[in-house]
Amino acid sequence: MFESLKLAHEIGEAEYEAEEPLLRGRLIDAQFDLLEAGDFPVIVLLSGMDVLGRSAAARQLQSWMDPRHIRPYAAVRPSEEERDRPRLWRFWRALPAKGRIGIFLNAWYDGPMRDYFLDRIDHGQFGARIDEIRRFEQLLAQEGALFLKAFFFLPKKRSIKGIKKLKKEGAAAWKLSEEEAELGKAFAKRYDHAVEILEELVSATSTAYAPWIPLASADPHYRDLTLGRTLADAICERLAGAAPKVPKSGTSTTISRAGPNLLDSLDLSKALTREDYKPRLKEAQRRLTALTLSRRFEDRALVAVFEGNDAAGKGGGIRRVVQALDPRMTRVIPIAAPSDEEQAQPYLWRFWRRIPPRGHVTLFDRSWYGRVLVERVEGFAAEDDWMRAYDEIRSFEAELADDGIVVVKFWLAIDKKEQLRRFKAREAIGYKRHKITEEDWRNRRKWRAYKQAVHDMVDRTSTAAAPWTLVEANDKYFARVKVLKTLADRLEAEL
Amino acid sequence: MFESLKLAHEIGEAEYEAEEPLLRGRLIDAQFDLLEAGDFPVIVLLSGMDVLGRSAAARQLQSWMDPRHIRPYAAVRPSEEERDRPRLWRFWRALPAKGRIGIFLNAWYDGPMRDYFLDRIDHGQFGARIDEIRRFEQLLAQEGALFLKAFFFLPKKRSIKGIKKLKKEGAAAWKLSEEEAELGKAFAKRYDHAVEILEELVSATSTAYAPWIPLASADPHYRDLTLGRTLADAICERLAGAAPKVPKSGTSTTISRAGPNLLDSLDLSKALTREDYKPRLKEAQRRLTALTLSRRFEDRALVAVFEGNDAAGKGGGIRRVVQALDPRMTRVIPIAAPSDEEQAQPYLWRFWRRIPPRGHVTLFDRSWYGRVLVERVEGFAAEDDWMRAYDEIRSFEAELADDGIVVVKFWLAIDKKEQLRRFKAREAIGYKRHKITEEDWRNRRKWRAYKQAVHDMVDRTSTAAAPWTLVEANDKYFARVKVLKTLADRLEAEL
Numbered sequence: 001m002f003e004s005l006k007l008a009h010e011i012g013e014a015e016y017e018a019e020e021p022l023l024r025g026r027l028i029d030a031q032f033d034l035l036e037a038g039d040f041p042v043i044v045l046l047s048g049m050d051v052l053g054r055s056a057a058a059r060q061l062q063s064w065m066d067p068r069h070i071r072p073y074a075a076v077r078p079s080e081e082e083r084d085r086p087r088l089w090r091f092w093r094a095l096p097a098k099g100r101i102g103i104f105l106n107a108w109y110d111g112p113m114r115d116y117f118l119d120r121i122d123h124g125q126f127g128a129r130i131d132e133i134r135r136f137e138q139l140l141a142q143e144g145a146l147f148l149k150a151f152f153f154l155p156k157k158r159s160i161k162g163i164k165k166l167k168k169e170g171a172a173a174w175k176l177s178e179e180e181a182e183l184g185k186a187f188a189k190r191y192d193h194a195v196e197i198l199e200e201l202v203s204a205t206s207t208a209y210a211p212w213i214p215l216a217s218a219d220p221h222y223r224d225l226t227l228g229r230t231l232a233d234a235i236c237e238r239l240a241g242a243a244p245k246v247p248k249s250g251t252s253t254t255i256s257r258a259g260p261n262l263l264d265s266l267d268l269s270k271a272l273t274r275e276d277y278k279p280r281l282k283e284a285q286r287r288l289t290a291l292t293l294s295r296r297f298e299d300r301a302l303v304a305v306f307e308g309n310d311a312a313g314k315g316g317g318i319r320r321v322v323q324a325l326d327p328r329m330t331r332v333i334p335i336a337a338p339s340d341e342e343q344a345q346p347y348l349w350r351f352w353r354r355i356p357p358r359g360h361v362t363l364f365d366r367s368w369y370g371r372v373l374v375e376r377v378e379g380f381a382a383e384d385d386w387m388r389a390y391d392e393i394r395s396f397e398a399e400l401a402d403d404g405i406v407v408v409k410f411w412l413a414i415d416k417k418e419q420l421r422r423f424k425a426r427e428a429i430g431y432k433r434h435k436i437t438e439e440d441w442r443n444r445r446k447w448r449a450y451k452q453a454v455h456d457m458v459d460r461t462s463t464a465a466a467p468w469t470l471v472e473a474n475d476k477y478f479a480r481v482k483v484l485k486t487l488a489d490r491l492e493a494e495l
Numbered sequence: 496m497f498e499s500l501k502l503a504h505e506i507g508e509a510e511y512e513a514e515e516p517l518l519r520g521r522l523i524d525a526q527f528d529l530l531e532a533g534d535f536p537v538i539v540l541l542s543g544m545d546v547l548g549r550s551a552a553a554r555q556l557q558s559w560m561d562p563r564h565i566r567p568y569a570a571v572r573p574s575e576e577e578r579d580r581p582r583l584w585r586f587w588r589a590l591p592a593k594g595r596i597g598i599f600l601n602a603w604y605d606g607p608m609r610d611y612f613l614d615r616i617d618h619g620q621f622g623a624r625i626d627e628i629r630r631f632e633q634l635l636a637q638e639g640a641l642f643l644k645a646f647f648f649l650p651k652k653r654s655i656k657g658i659k660k661l662k663k664e665g666a667a668a669w670k671l672s673e674e675e676a677e678l679g680k681a682f683a684k685r686y687d688h689a690v691e692i693l694e695e696l697v698s699a700t701s702t703a704y705a706p707w708i709p710l711a712s713a714d715p716h717y718r719d720l721t722l723g724r725t726l727a728d729a730i731c732e733r734l735a736g737a738a739p740k741v742p743k744s745g746t747s748t749t750i751s752r753a754g755p756n757l758l759d760s761l762d763l764s765k766a767l768t769r770e771d772y773k774p775r776l777k778e779a780q781r782r783l784t785a786l787t788l789s790r791r792f793e794d795r796a797l798v799a800v801f802e803g804n805d806a807a808g809k810g811g812g813i814r815r816v817v818q819a820l821d822p823r824m825t826r827v828i829p830i831a832a833p834s835d836e837e838q839a840q841p842y843l844w845r846f847w848r849r850i851p852p853r854g855h856v857t858l859f860d861r862s863w864y865g866r867v868l869v870e871r872v873e874g875f876a877a878e879d880d881w882m883r884a885y886d887e888i889r890s891f892e893a894e895l896a897d898d899g900i901v902v903v904k905f906w907l908a909i910d911k912k913e914q915l916r917r918f919k920a921r922e923a924i925g926y927k928r929h930k931i932t933e934e935d936w937r938n939r940r941k942w943r944a945y946k947q948a949v950h951d952m953v954d955r956t957s958t959a960a961a962p963w964t965l966v967e968a969n970d971k972y973f974a975r976v977k978v979l980k981t982l983a984d985r986l987e988a989e990l
Contacts, residue, residue: 055822066810068829068860072822082574103822305989315561323558327550327567327598334563341834363564 007224009216023228024064026091030235031065031101037239038099038344040144044231045104045474047202048152049159049195052182053217056140057152058070058103060116060224061231071102077179084357085113086403095457097344100143103391108133109201114183117190117197126197130204135395138247141209142388143346146238148231149210151202152217163188209245261455271475284484285324291488292325292361296495301405302361304487307369309410309450310440310475311422317412317483318363325361326483335366347371348388348396349375355400368393369409372457377449390460401465406485406494409466412473416447497520504711504721511716518723519559525559525730526596532734534838535639539726540599542697543647544654544690546679548712552647553598555719556726565981566591567598572674581898583631587847590635592839603628604696605674609678612685629892631741636704637839637883641733643726644705646697648710651686658683706885718912736750736792745982758952759966763910766970776972777977783897786983789822791990797856798891799982802864803907804945806917807968812978813858814906819855819979830861842866843886843891850895863888864904867952872944885955896960901989903982904961906949907968911942 011019034042044061046054051097088108096102101114106113113128113453115121119130141147154162176353179396189196206212213230217223230378238244272280291297304321318332335353342350348368369390375381381389398409414422423436423444443450462468469486473479529537539556541549551969556563559765568589577585583603591597607624610616616624625924636642637928649657650832658679682689701707708725712718733739767775786792799816813827828849837845842862851857870876876884892902909917918931938945957963964981968974 058822059818062822067814067817067825067827067858068810070827072825105823194760315563319558319562322562323554327553327557328600330567332562332565338837339834341836363562443782 007253009227010219010224011221013221016225019225023232024234026232027061027065027228030232030239031069033239034101034235035069035099038428040146040238040244041096041098041140042101042146042148042231042235043100043104043106043140045109045147045149046152047106047109047149047198047214048154048156048217048400049187049198050152050162050217052162052165053154053220053223054105054150054152055113056220056222057217057227058105061103061228064228069100071096071100073104077225081197081357083205083483085355086399086405088132088399089352091136091357095345095349097341101342109205113201117194118183126200130201132395132399133205134207135392135410137205137207137210139348139392139395140346141207141245141247142385142392144244145346146234146244147210148234149205149212150215150230153213153368154217154222156195158218160188160191165460174177175332179488207247209247242467248453259275261451262458263413263451263454264469266413266472268413268418268472268474270472270478272477272481274477277477278443278483279316280481281320281484284421284481284488285320286485288321288324288363288484290492290495291491292329294495297491298359299404300495301356301358302487302491303356303364303365303405303407304361304406305369305409305427306368306412307366307410308471309414310443311419311426311436313476313479314365314412316476317410317471317480318365319479320484321363321487323447329356329360330363331356331360332365334363335370344403348392351396358404368396369457372461373450373453374443376453377446390457393461394463397463397466406490407466408472408490409461410483410486411458411468412471412479412483414473416444418474419444497590504717505714506716506720509718511720513722518720519725521727521731522556522560522723525727525734526564528734529596529730530564530594535641535643535731535733535739536591536593536635537596537643537726538591538599538635538776539596540602540642540644540794541647542595542601542604542644543649543712544682544693545647545649545657545712547657547660548649548715548718549645549647552645552712552713552719552722553600556598556723559723560596563596565596565598567599576852580812580850581894581900583894584850586631587844588617590838590840590844593639594839603631604700608692608696608736612681612689616840621695625696627890627894628700629702630887630972632700632702632705634841634843634887634890636702636740636742637880637887639739639856641729641739642705643729644707645722645725647710649712651690653713655683655686661707688733694907700741704742722754726867726870748822756946757953758908758946758949761908761965761967763908763913763967763969765967767972767976769972772972772976775976776815776979779976779983780815780985783816783819783979783986786986788822789990792986794899795855795990796851796853797982797986798851798859798895798900799856799900800859800862800902801907802861802868803968804909804914805938805967806914806921806931807909808971808974809860809907809961810827810977811971812905813860815975815979816858816982824851824855825858826855827849827858827860829934830859831863843887846891852899853899855876863891864956867956868945868948869938871948872941885952888956889958892956892958900983902961902986903985904956904963905966905978905981906953906963907966907974907978909968913938914939915967 015053034040047060048054058072062072073091073093078090091104091108094102094104094107100147112126112133115129116123116126137147193366202212215223215226292302306318309316322330322332331354338347351364351368354362356366368389371381371393372386376386423440426436456466459472469480469482469488471479529535539850553567557567564884566589568586573585586599589599589602590599603850607616607621610624611618611621612649659910710718710721724933736909787797794881801813803809817825817827826849833842833845846859847861849857849859866876866888867881873879894904922930946988953965964977966974966977966981
């Protein structure tokens, strides 16, 4: 691979001296325009066998541009809080906001490369990790991110020398962990094998929207100028209105309105008497408490999603769950309008940042499903966007499950008559927080559209890893017991 | 202390059954109004010797109110990221936003209590920790926080039994760490000593704005109803317009315009030739690199603040510093308008969240001093607010220094003539990011006012722990070398 790179690529001192100041000007202007436009982030990812070279280049980019709007991120060992979360969490949290540039050293490519090289995962698992990366970059590209992935190439001899050098001064000069130095040694020993893996990784992740750019890094002048020019060009081109290279939307299937609606299959007349309710709720709560306090839960976590018609009783259900949990390991996240920090990120970012650490529980009152419910029905999201959301959500939840997080999703369903009754009742008395707003009435008028959206949502996002539970909620007692029992059953089965 | 508590406080089943639903309604309404008004946070802090009782009460409050707007925080062992930061960092990051309620179990009282009881700190240090707490709560109160600090009292026998019980089921039931269980044992053994310490802690931190409320917790009904009523009353009272109990502003001294201005003492003609500049900069950068990569720096950190006149060359200085640092341990934080998440918190919150972990460097381009500069001059902050900021900033920086963080602060000074020259030059050519805005001209017209503000700022916030360095910046070469040299010298002296 990259045969052409084995040819000499050099830039003389004179040319460099002449070029460098001009390039710097272009870069800073590009950076400023990017910030001013503020409508997409730039992700610079430096990888390849020239470890010293890619760090040096990162430094050079930083000192050329305005460091205040660059966010350097290197795959140093994850912190405890990061190790306690799914693999990609630490990269989500390091993403640059719109208008800013993030520089990543190997980052999400580090893990798969290392794990496969050290035989911690087999080739099948390696493939799965590659797919994870593809989905991640696809999502970011779809949200508008501009990618510049440079593959630093060095001839074998030079590159082995570099790694050795790394082991010597390197460790001090770049604060490499013992582990990293060890890995370097291993790479040098089985160099060709390492390159094979790297090449498979690179060719499998070179896409139209996030292509790998081979970069001959033997000559620092050539390396840095080429990288800088490529970055400046890419940013200017996009700002000049070049259409972003967006991957084809994952789902192309069109939503069919034919066939029965899942919600019609529910028997909303199911009910419990107060006498049956009390003991059953207590029992389910007791089980939930025991399960979440069990040693087995300590390296797992629970994410519960509460969606449902307005006035279906989400709040009441959540309260019954919270009663059974240790407040110190429980967070309830009400999803309202995104903050401006959240608006500057991909739409899943605000949910990623709330993912619980091991041994904890997070309850979402409304969730990432807003994308395919209210945003779809109200037209806040373009059809392509909410269409691809089905795929993105499936992989999001798969990543959580993959990390041992138990994902439980509830749709609390009431019928139109019952909703009217509750709206009226609330308008009469009831806690202020239950006030019925004009919006509630507006949503009610769109009952049919929401019903279709719910049907499609459940249809497309009910997976083995994260199944939907439809809750007959005309009767609050029945609904609450079903919610608690479902949580307990799922945990029991999973732990 | 709290003799009255030794009397029986009980509420019968019947009264409880009658009261409970009414109280719940009041609490939820209060909570909703609080959220709607959204202009102050509520901090509920539960402490005292009744460890089981205070957890149970926290749960009860949670299940009475809407858990979506409550943030429970218990002093469980700090995470790695928290241990890597100053003591109060973890509490700052757990603060409820305006309109929300935070429930804290012992929280910032835990450390001092434990450390003094276990003889890790002497009485003098214990006093210092108490002052730290007082300053912390004073700042929050000044920012409008409503405090409810309840001291859970149990008679000796019952309370020792409780702690023993804690050790038995407790450990399982409440996920107590071994350490906490051990501590409980120790408390039970030297109970009277523990109570003495607790009483000293409580009486020293009972202030008009954050008083301790003694609460007899032997009877759960009495305990929970009383706590709930007190909370509902406090919130309603404040919402009904009762003036918040605000501590007297720390600084009452008025700013004197008499006497010479510190800035006049600078010799702005200081300069370097390009020939002298290059080698000196390189040398200072080399020193800085070596120091920040040294083993000694690994459990320290560096915070550098860059303030100065517009066009004084902050950006250029910062770039020269960044060139000398490993990108992986460096963050540059440009301070612009606060995000809405930041606006919902005390003004220092947005800086606390940026404090570097051990072994890292954070450079602030503008900083918390905006409070006493632009906010003072433009009248964005009331006089009381920017006046007390001097004290708050001193203790903020003291807490950083106390944790081993080296704090370096630069004021880059140019004279009015030089500024005009640079403005003109930039208007002619120069990078877009340097565009001169109408605001720049406006600030320039307020030159005198800013000069006074800078004088007062340096005068009041230059401490041994965090001294100001005034940089003669009419000549960029001289300024950059002074900045780099100062950083290297400070680190050398501190490490």
